[in-house]
Amino acid sequence: MQGRMLQRPAESDPAAHAARESVDIAAAIADVRQFIDPLLEEAVNGLCHAPERLRESIRYALLAPGKRLRPALALWASDACGGDRQAAAAGAMAVEMIHAYSLVHDDLPAMDDDDLRRGRPTCHRAFDEATAILCGDALQPLAFETLVRHLPPDTAGRACGILAAAAGAEALVGGQAEDLAAEQATAETDAANASPESQLARLEQIHRCKTGALFLACLRLGGLTAGASAEQFQALETYGEAFGLAFQIADDLLDAEGTEETVGKRVGKDAARGKLTFPSLVGIDASRSRAYALAAEAEHACQIFGTRGKPLATLANWIVHRNH
């Protein structure tokens, strides 16, 4: 699978050339992690009046192994606009908190019922179900509090608005609700009666909500804290929308083709659940072409930032070529 994703003909992928001459993305992602994890750790330690077990569950969820993609997007969006890293860090931490909460709740028995996440027991397995529910419930306000604590009040107000919209019933939570409903519908073979076009539209809508909205919020928060111009903000939004969908298609491809060892979580589970995915709807090749085209679109949007936009541009390519 890895070979197949990497060994595509260069001419079919206009982004390949740019990717070759750009930043070392693995190192850049490691840098982000090294920058943001101590700040996340500090935020958890700051909860000194919280019950210990609850605080440790928050630490477990928030500092889990992971790529810190969302913080990277927020920080690099700010970098692209010449923003200050300290201000951008507030947004970066907040989006990771919302992401961490959503994983904890998605894994619950009443939801996706997963025992493993990134090779470790999920929060409700490592602690217990009540603690996992409360852990997620506490991570949400912690995200908003983080924005308020680290940003001037008016910026914090706008940042809270961006984050709340991305986390709400019309975005992240709505996407998870739709995803569960779609899974049920597929299981009941209702979906078999729908046209492939309408199924694809529904799938894109689910991902736009479930994962895309929070990615977009990363870009918006990075732009906001950096004081982006209207043109820069627009470019970040274009990037964010394309990136979000590209990420999800790549994720579906990994589930369809990856091995548990390289991916670090259970694979093939989408198919086992009869879950709607891009490969199941349009096939592996068309899914891969679409992901490459979206990555190219995202990269194109970064042009107005010049060299400052390199990390974002490179990330968009990397995300569709990764094998984990």
Add this chain to the structure above:
Amino acid sequence: MQGRMLQRPAESDPAAHAARESVDIAAAIADVRQFIDPLLEEAVNGLCHAPERLRESIRYALLAPGKRLRPALALWASDACGGDRQAAAAGAMAVEMIHAYSLVHDDLPAMDDDDLRRGRPTCHRAFDEATAILCGDALQPLAFETLVRHLPPDTAGRACGILAAAAGAEALVGGQAEDLAAEQATAETDAANASPESQLARLEQIHRCKTGALFLACLRLGGLTAGASAEQFQALETYGEAFGLAFQIADDLLDAEGTEETVGKRVGKDAARGKLTFPSLVGIDASRSRAYALAAEAEHACQIFGTRGKPLATLANWIVHRNH
């Protein structure tokens, strides 16, 4: 029980005289409900891109029967400081959203496992467990979004900070975690080894977090949106702390002494669960005296507001004399 709570000697309760000559609290509470419910309904209807089932679960939870005590506190705190009702409404809606979410999650099988709430099936019984989890998860960001939508950015930023702190691991969520842990400890008779003083201190700490912090946030938000002076803000905080504890003691008394018919929910359940309560620790009479003293303290704090503080003052008395 009703008779006993009402027929105490007037001289033992310095607040009684003031309460008699003050506002018609039942009518005032009904007014708040009439003012705030259409706004809450509007907020739910505004979620037009949310999946229908999720939106209906939010409506079910948010517009449930209830006294709208928290909105009343936010609105009356604003009134006390001469604030504008429209600005205060944002805070009033937001606290009710956080309150509604916390009830939905507290009722879940993994938490308190309740089937009935205010005489109706709880959210996970009326819908399903996944929807109830998502309903609560969506109400949290809706609360923050409501503040941002209706307030100027800098006020919204401060308001989000107040709300986030009250909803977080060191307050509401932490209190629920402690409450569950205390229940387990009582069940395991660990608690029997603790001194009554330390048990009482723990109980007060649980309530200060679990219900007190959100009450306090109502007062703070009302003061914030009204542009309260430092002195007014301090008075609102004194009121809020005393009110919160008085409310909880009264709630424990209702559970210990009320009937299901008057209270509208299962009673005697605290004792059945071996739950730590004020009556179980210090007895009925001492609990009642403490509640009256706290109500008097809350009422006293309202003096600086003159007649504008009457609704708050009257509410503090009403809360410890109610029978539902």
